[in-house]
Amino acid sequence: MxxxxxxxxxxxxxxxxxxxxxxxxxxxxxxxxxxxxxxxxxxxxxxxxxxxxxxxxxxxxxxxxxxxxxxxxxxxxxxxxxRQPDVSAAIKRVSDSGWHFGIHSEEQLPLARMLQDAIPCADRILFCNTGSEATSYAMRAARAFTGKDKIGIFNGYWHGMHDYCMVAPTPKPSRDRPVGEDISTGVPQAVHDLIVPLPYRNESALDIIRENADDLAMVVIEPVQHSNPQSDIADFLRAVQDVCRECKIVFMLDEMVTGFRIAYGGGQEYFGITPDMATLGKACGGGLPIGVIAGREDIMRMYLPPEGQQGVFTGGTFTGNPLSMAAGAAAVAYMADHPxxxxxxxxxxxxxxxxxxxxxxxxxxxxxxxxxxxxxxxxxxxxxxxxxxxxxxxxxxxxxxxxxxxxxxxxxxxxxxxxxxxxxxxxxxxxxxxxxxxxxxxxxxxxxxxx
Ligand SMILES: Cc1ncc(COP(=O)(O)O)c(C=O)c1O
Structure with missing residues (x-):
């Protein structure tokens, strides 16, 4: 020593x-x-x-x-x-019949139905495999829907590991006007031009959103940040939602942690707020990998446009895989039955x-x-x-x-x-x-x- x-x-x-x-x-x-x-x-x-x-x-x-x-x-x-017993039984049941086919299986719709019922903003549901996939697909849909490119994120956020989440707001030079700083190497400089850093629980965020209204496709926020859990946030969430509505910006709640945790209907139920879109995952996969995008019918339509028109691409080898779907359905059914x-x-x-x-x-x-x-x-x-x-x-x-x-x-x-x-x-x-x-x-x- x-x-x-x-x-x-x-x-x-x-x-x-x-x-x-x-x-x-x-x-x-x-x-x-x-x-x-x-x-x-x-x-x-x-x-x-x-x-x-x-x-x-x-x-x-x-x-x-x-x-x-x-x-x-x-x-x-x-x-x-x-090892919750219902979830464990569902995993065993599916694994006895083969567990990956790629194309549709009967395990998807039951979970989708329960999620549609549980999540206030969920006119429609889309599955993917992780939270990071969910937020990246949601950002893409918001861009397609609004015809704008930028995404607003708050300090203290976590929305996953893709490039658009690797630029964090820092308080330098001013807490009211944060600037973006890389939290990883290997992030293209161009990404900085697409992120609008916003100060959390700070009225200046509303001004910054208004100033960037012509460029912002989406503002995303966790109902409760797991890096800083604060319950007196409802007024701020509502103020951000109002300014997004006023500026025709998609307002998204990232409910990856809060969904099915702080209430059955997540932060939306807890705070009485219905965003335009929400991303979920974690709890609603029952312990297996899952990502969920939920949202308003007209925005979700971007994923499935009329015949002949180009839509927002989503999809992946393991999307909607039977094991995640069955484990998720068992977990969500248990949560619904045991409020x-x-x-x-x-x-x-x-x-x-x-x-x-x-x-x-x-x-x-x-x-x-x-x-x-x-x-x-x-x-x-x-x-x-x-x-x-x-x-x-x-x-x-x-x-x-x-x-x-x-x-x-x-x-x-x-x-x-x-x-x-x-x-x-x-x-x-x-x-x-x-x-x-x-x-x-x-x-x-x-x-x-x-x-
Ligand atoms: C709020 C939030 N969004 C997105 C993610 C990314 O999810 P995943 O790790 O499944 O990609 C996380 C992960 O912790 C999260 O907490």
């Missing part, structure tokens, strides 16, 4: 304990990078990631046999918990955040948890956060990483991206355990002087 590095005995002990009990994970990592070039998730100060072998309800087990309460939940996908899961997730989510925040306040710790129902973010700062521009991920980064490692060692798995989810399978007892694990983790971080 460098003489200048402060001693962190609690952290060192937790790290040593984790390394000792995840030997197989360590061995599996081996020469991984000689073969597999993908980021290592959930490695929080560990020399290797945790490899998951199985999941059941609110819990997962790693290949060494350690069990954890899961807060990743398939990056928000598993709203019903892992009580939404009150449960909201109550348990609020209880978790209260247990966390009360402890931080009582102990004068500069940390707080934000949540909308079952989606969470932990802010390692005491200053309030309105938009992502207020988030400080640097000052207490060491404390945050140490917190995550302690939680892991105490049996709560954190995925590493500061996006936490609970599911319908996280019962009150599980939430109580999470509250004590988080409190104990914070206490250890403080003992080491990191907080």
């Amino acid at each position: 460098n003489s200048k590095t402060p001693a962190t005995p609690r952290l060192d002990a937790a790290k040593a304990a984790m390394i000792a009990k995840t030997r197989k994970c360590g061995e599996m990592t081996g020469d991984r990078e000689a073969i597999l070039f993908s980021g290592m998730r959930a490695n929080m100060l560990m020399p290797h990631p945790i490899y998951i072998a199985s999941g059941e309800g609110a819990r997962v087990r790693d290949i060494d046999g350690n069990e954890y309460i899961d807060t990743c939940m398939g990056f928000g996908v598993c709203v019903l918990g892992h 009580e899961i939404y009150a449960h997730m909201a109550a348990q989510g609020d209880r978790l955040a209260k247990g966390f925040n009360d402890y931080c306040t009582a102990n004068n710790m500069p940390v707080h948890m934000g949540n909308v129902g079952s989606m969470f973010h932990i802010y390692f700062q005491s200053s309030p956060v309105a938009s992502s521009f207020d988030i400080d991920e640097v000052s207490l980064a060491d404390a945050h990483k140490a917190f995550a490692l302690h939680a892991l060692e105490l049996g709560v798995l954190i995925s590493g991206g500061n996006r936490y989810y609970i599911s319908a399978a996280h019962d009150a007892e599980t939430i109580d355990t999470m509250i004590s694990v988080f409190q104990e983790s914070l206490a250890r971080v403080r003992e080491d002087g990191l907080l």
